[in-house]
Amino acid sequence: MGCPEEKISICRFCHAACPVTVTLENGLPTAVAGNRASPSYDGFCCTRGQAMVDLFRHPDRLLHSQRRLPDGSHEPVASDTMMDEVAERVRRIVAEHGPESVAVYFGTACGSYPLASAFASGWLLSLGSRMIFSSMTIDQPGKLIAGAMMGGWEAGPHGFPTPMSG
Numbered sequence: 001m002g003c004p005e006e007k008i009s010i011c012r013f014c015h016a017a018c019p020v021t022v023t024l025e026n027g028l029p030t031a032v033a034g035n036r037a038s039p040s041y042d043g044f045c046c047t048r049g050q051a052m053v054d055l056f057r058h059p060d061r062l063l064h065s066q067r068r069l070p071d072g073s074h075e076p077v078a079s080d081t082m083m084d085e086v087a088e089r090v091r092r093i094v095a096e097h098g099p100e101s102v103a104v105y106f107g108t109a110c111g112s113y114p115l116a117s118a119f120a121s122g123w124l125l126s127l128g129s130r131m132i133f134s135s136m137t138i139d140q141p142g143k144l145i146a147g148a149m150m151g152g153w154e155a156g157p158h159g160f161p162t163p164m165s166g
């Protein structure tokens with residue numbers, strides 16, 4: 001039995017990205033708590049963040065890429081094989097229909113992984129497609145259209161430590 005160790009991380013459950021400490025025993029997480037040493041959120045970690053350990057250990061957790069079979073069931077597939085198969089399909093789609101027949105959609109959970117949107121956008125742009133969509137462009141396009149028509153507040157968002165004055 002190794003000694004428990006603590007690692008600094010961020011919660012990836014939602015886009016708030018709360019700073020957390022993760023307790024590991026024998027390399028496996030046993031607890032998640034807010035990181036009080038971080039100036040952001042003052043050590044806050046909600047129940048969803050604390051439940052990340054249960055998610056990690058859940059018996060239904062998806063641990064492999066899955067290939068859908070003709071009967072609708074799924075089978076595990078090695079990541080290298082899956083990427084080769086997806087690359088071949090994308091190559092075929094682009095050859096037949098052009099690069100803009102390929103699109104990327106960012107849902108809410110995607111935003112919780114800091115590199116996901118940057119990598120996906122970069123990949124899509126290098127392919128020659130501008131078809132990037134998100135929960136914002138699909139569900140609330142008025143916010144983006146209003147910003148494009150009216151301009152935005154370039155000073156950035158309000159800082160956490162400073163109270164709003166009215």
Ligand code: SF4
Pocket residue numbers: 011012013014015016017018044045046047048049050
């Ligand atoms: S701790 Fe809660 S609020 Fe913070 S990122 Fe995780 S889910 Fe979101």
